[in-house]
Amino acid sequence: xxxxxxxxxxxxxxxxxxxxxxxxxxxxxxxxxxxxxxxxxxxxxxxxxxxxxxxxxxxxxxxxxxxxxxxxxxxxxxxxxxxxxxxxxxxxxxxxxxxxxxxxxxxxxxxxxxxxxxxxxxxxxxxxxxxxxxxxxxxxxxxxxxxxxxxxxxxxxxxxxxxxxxxxxxxxxxxxxxxxxxxxxxxxxxxxxxxxxxxxxxxxxxxxxxxxxxxxxxxxxxxxxxxxxxxxxxxxxxxxxxxxxxxxxxxxxxxxxxxxxxxxxxxxxxxxxxxxxxxxxxxxxxxxxxxxxxxxxxxxxxxxxxxxxxxxxxxxxxxxxxx
Numbered sequence: 001x002x003x004x005x006x007x008x009x010x011x012x013x014x015x016x017x018x019x020x021x022x023x024x025x026x027x028x029x030x031x032x033x034x035x036x037x038x039x040x041x042x043x044x045x046x047x048x049x050x051x052x053x054x055x056x057x058x059x060x061x062x063x064x065x066x067x068x069x070x071x072x073x074x075x076x077x078x079x080x081x082x083x084x085x086x087x088x089x090x091x092x093x094x095x096x097x098x099x100x101x102x103x104x105x106x107x108x109x110x111x112x113x114x115x116x117x118x119x120x121x122x123x124x125x126x127x128x129x130x131x132x133x134x135x136x137x138x139x140x141x142x143x144x145x146x147x148x149x150x151x152x153x154x155x156x157x158x159x160x161x162x163x164x165x166x167x168x169x170x171x172x173x174x175x176x177x178x179x180x181x182x183x184x185x186x187x188x189x190x191x192x193x194x195x196x197x198x199x200x201x202x203x204x205x206x207x208x209x210x211x212x213x214x215x216x217x218x219x220x221x222x223x224x225x226x227x228x229x230x231x232x233x234x235x236x237x238x239x240x241x242x243x244x245x246x247x248x249x250x251x252x253x254x255x256x257x258x259x260x261x262x263x264x265x266x267x268x269x270x271x272x273x274x275x276x277x278x279x280x281x282x283x284x285x286x287x288x289x290x291x292x293x294x295x296x297x298x299x300x301x302x303x304x305x306x307x308x309x310x311x312x313x314x315x316x317x318x319x320x321x322x323x
Contacts, residue, residue, distance in 0.1 A: 002089065003030070003036045003037070003038045003088070003091075004026045004033065004035055004036075004037050004090065004091045005061075005083075005084070005087050005092045006022050006026045006038070006040070006092075006093045007039075007040045007042070007100070008039050010046065010049035014049055014052055017157075017162065017202065018096075018155075019095055020162035021155060021159065021160045021161070021162055022093050022094065023037070024160040024161060025155050025159070025160040028122075029093075029124060029129070032124050036059070039054075039060050040060065040061040040063075040087070041064075042063045042064075042079045043064060043068050044065065046062050050062050054169070054170035054171060055167055056167075057168055059172075059173055060171070061083045061173050063083060067177065068177075070186040070189065072184045073099075073106055074103075074106070074180060074183065078180045079178060080107050081107060081178070082175050082178045083175050084107075084150065089150050090127075091129055092151070092152045092153075093122075093153055093154070095155060096118050096119075096157065101154070105117070108152055113148055113149070113152055114146040114148050115146075116131035116146055116152075116154075117133070118156050119133050120156050120159040120280075121141075122153060122155070125145065128151070131143070131144045131146055133156075134253075134279065138272045138275050138277075139272045156257055156279075156280065157259050158257075159259075159280055198230070199232065200234055200248070201258065205229060205230065205263075206231055206233075206258060206264065207222055207225045207231045208222075208233070208236070208264065208265050209222040209233075209234075209239060209266045209268070210236040210239060210268030210274075211239060211242075211268075212290070219245065221266070221307065221308060222235075224315075225311050225314075228319065229318050229319070231262075231264070232260075233249055234258070235251065236250070236251065236271070240255070251278060252271075252277035253277055254273060257277045257278075257280070258280070258281065259281060259282075260282070261282050261283060262282070262283050262285065263281040263283070264284075264285045264287070265295050267287070267289075270286075270295030270297070275294070275298050283301075284298055284299045284301075285303075285314075286303070287303045287311060288302070288304065289305065290304075291304045
C-alpha cells in the first residue's frame, strides 16, 4: 500500500523536534496524496519513542537491536531498506542530520531511488515529489522533480513548523534486523564534553561570534552574553578554523544549520555559507562595526557599532525585559 514514511530520530526516549518538523512536511504530502502517514525508528532502545510516534502516525516500523547502539552507515542503510521493503512507501522523508547525510545516500543508491538532501520546501506536481533546496552556498534555490519510487528527501531542521496532529492510535510493527557482514567496526566513541549549555542544533537562542570579535582574548564577550540569556554559543567558519573555539560551534553549510527563535550575530560579515546556515532563524540581530556588512541584509534588526559596548548593553536590556 502506498504511503508517506518518515524515518524518525529519538533522543532521551522521545522523538526529536527535527522529527516533528519532518512529520509536518510529510503530513501535508500524505494529505495531498490521500495516503497514510507512517514513521520508522532504528535503534537499540526504541519502545518509548515508538509509543509516542504511534499517536500521530498510523503505523510505526521499528528495527531494534543492540547492534544499533553504535552507529555505522552500512547497518542503518540495511535496516532502513528492510523497513521500506515492509512498508512499500511512495515517499520517504528523513531528518537532515550528520548521520542521515551519510546513510540516506547509501540507501538511495541501494534502492536506485531519487534523493534530494537538505530540503527547505516540498510539494507535489500531480503525484511527483518536487523538492526545493539552497544551492551555490545559499545564494540560490533549486527545484528538483524526484522521479521513481520511493521518492526521497532529507528535511532541513526548522524548514517546517511542527503542528498539532490528530490522535491516530497507530500500531507498532517490528521488522527483523537484517544480517549484515559490515566492513566497519566501531572501536571507540568519544562523547564531546558539554558545559550544560543548550545544544547548538536545538537552541532557541544563539549568540554567535565572527572574525570581527578580534581574537580569542575577546571571546569572553560572546560566552558571557550567551550565559546571561541562556543561549548556545555559535561561531562563523573563520573562528573555528582559527581554533578560537571547537568546530562543533560552527554555524553554516559546512557546520550546523540552525533554526533558533533569536540569532545574535556579533562581528559576522555574512558570507553566503553562513547565511544559508541561519536561513530558518526567525529573528536575526546583527552587531557589526561595518555598515556595509552583508549580514545586515539578512538581519531583522541591526546595530552598527563596537560590540564591546553594544553587546553588554543589549544583554542587560534583555535581562530587564525578562524581569
